[in-house]
Amino acid sequence: TPTRPEDDIRGDTPAIDPAFRADVLRGLGQAAKAIPARWFYDMRGSQLFEAITQVPEYYPTRTETALLHTHAPTVAQTVGADATVVEFGSGSSIKTRILLKSMPRATYVPIDICGEFLDEACADLAALFPQLRIVPVEANFMNPVHLPVRQGGQAMLGFFPGSTIGNMTASAAVDLLRSMRQTLGPNAHLLIGIDRVKDPQRLIAAYDDAQGVTALFNLNLLQRINRELGGTIPVDEFRHLARWNEGASRIEMHLEARSAVRFDVAGQSFHMDGGETIHTENCHKYRPSEMRLLLAAGGWNQLEHWTDSQEDFSLVLAGA
Numbered sequence: 001t002p003t004r005p006e007d008d009i010r011g012d013t014p015a016i017d018p019a020f021r022a023d024v025l026r027g028l029g030q031a032a033k034a035i036p037a038r039w040f041y042d043m044r045g046s047q048l049f050e051a052i053t054q055v056p057e058y059y060p061t062r063t064e065t066a067l068l069h070t071h072a073p074t075v076a077q078t079v080g081a082d083a084t085v086v087e088f089g090s091g092s093s094i095k096t097r098i099l100l101k102s103m104p105r106a107t108y109v110p111i112d113i114c115g116e117f118l119d120e121a122c123a124d125l126a127a128l129f130p131q132l133r134i135v136p137v138e139a140n141f142m143n144p145v146h147l148p149v150r151q152g153g154q155a156m157l158g159f160f161p162g163s164t165i166g167n168m169t170a171s172a173a174v175d176l177l178r179s180m181r182q183t184l185g186p187n188a189h190l191l192i193g194i195d196r197v198k199d200p201q202r203l204i205a206a207y208d209d210a211q212g213v214t215a216l217f218n219l220n221l222l223q224r225i226n227r228e229l230g231g232t233i234p235v236d237e238f239r240h241l242a243r244w245n246e247g248a249s250r251i252e253m254h255l256e257a258r259s260a261v262r263f264d265v266a267g268q269s270f271h272m273d274g275g276e277t278i279h280t281e282n283c284h285k286y287r288p289s290e291m292r293l294l295l296a297a298g299g300w301n302q303l304e305h306w307t308d309s310q311e312d313f314s315l316v317l318a319g320a
């Protein structure tokens with residue numbers, strides 16, 4: 001096909017994701033501005049999150065990884081080494097490798113909205129575990145998902161690491177736990193990582209690291225809006241904020257306007273006062289008794305609760 005001049009222009013302009021535009025316009029139009037945290041994860045955002053997991057203050061990843069190393073053999077023994085492992089939001093599947101070391105002949109069903117991530121992660125796992133049967137599913141795991149694997153009596157293990165459940169309000173978390181039960185069917189277990197309530201100073205440090213990686217991660221959302229939605233947000237006029245909301249038992253991330261600002265996004269104009277914020281993420285932290293209740297409300301019975309010596313993070317095995 002002959003090339004036309006407009007092809008070059010299109011090549012530089014990424015196609016607009018209508019769901020991203022809708023969430024951003026709705027979120028910026030509210031009195032209390034807020035944008036859902038899922039939009040952090042473009043290519044650069046995913047790289048920055050990986051970098052966050054390496055900063056000294058961000059304890060969750062390394063603590064959960066150690067817990068998985070210690071307890072994966074027990075999980076495999078409880079659910080059966082040939083179970084079907086269904087991972088909700090698999091991303092790069094790094095933690096999955098630890099679990100699958102104890103279940104190398106399992107069936108692995110990674111569920112992710114991003115097909116690119118899925119293909120890459122599956123290729124890596126296939127090379128590492130030649131006996132693993134891999135059945136990727138491109139879907140939004142927040143809703144019940146139809147699994148293309150036989151469920152009749154087959155042991156199922158849901159895997160939801162990373163304290164991703166903490167991004168949701170308790171009510172959304174309960175909905176998700178219920179839909180996971182539906183996705184997994186009877187004879188199911190769930191292995192879930194949940195971050196714990198601790199000294200607020202340590203929590204704030206984990207979300208406002210000295211190197212400023214989390215600040216870049218948060219601010220990248222504004223750059224993404226400018227790039228993908230034709231925005232004119234003056235990114236330098238914003239600063240990263242992490243605060244502990246005691247009443248809601250959560251870390252909140254915000255982007256605060258240093259001074260009054262005006263900008264456009266997708267053809268609409270917005271104004272913010274100095275000190276006004278865009279709320280970008282909630283990271284709920286739980287106590288053990290609350291975890292048990294949350295799981296019960298979602299239809300899951302806690303079987304095992306493992307934690308590290310500092311009681312920073314919990315790995316919980318539950319049964320349907």
Ligand code: AVJ
Nearest residue numbers: 052162163164167207214283
């Ligand atoms: C990926 C949602 C588990 O809440 O700790 C890390 C995301 N945000 N630093 C978390 C995040 C800022 C992370 N989760």
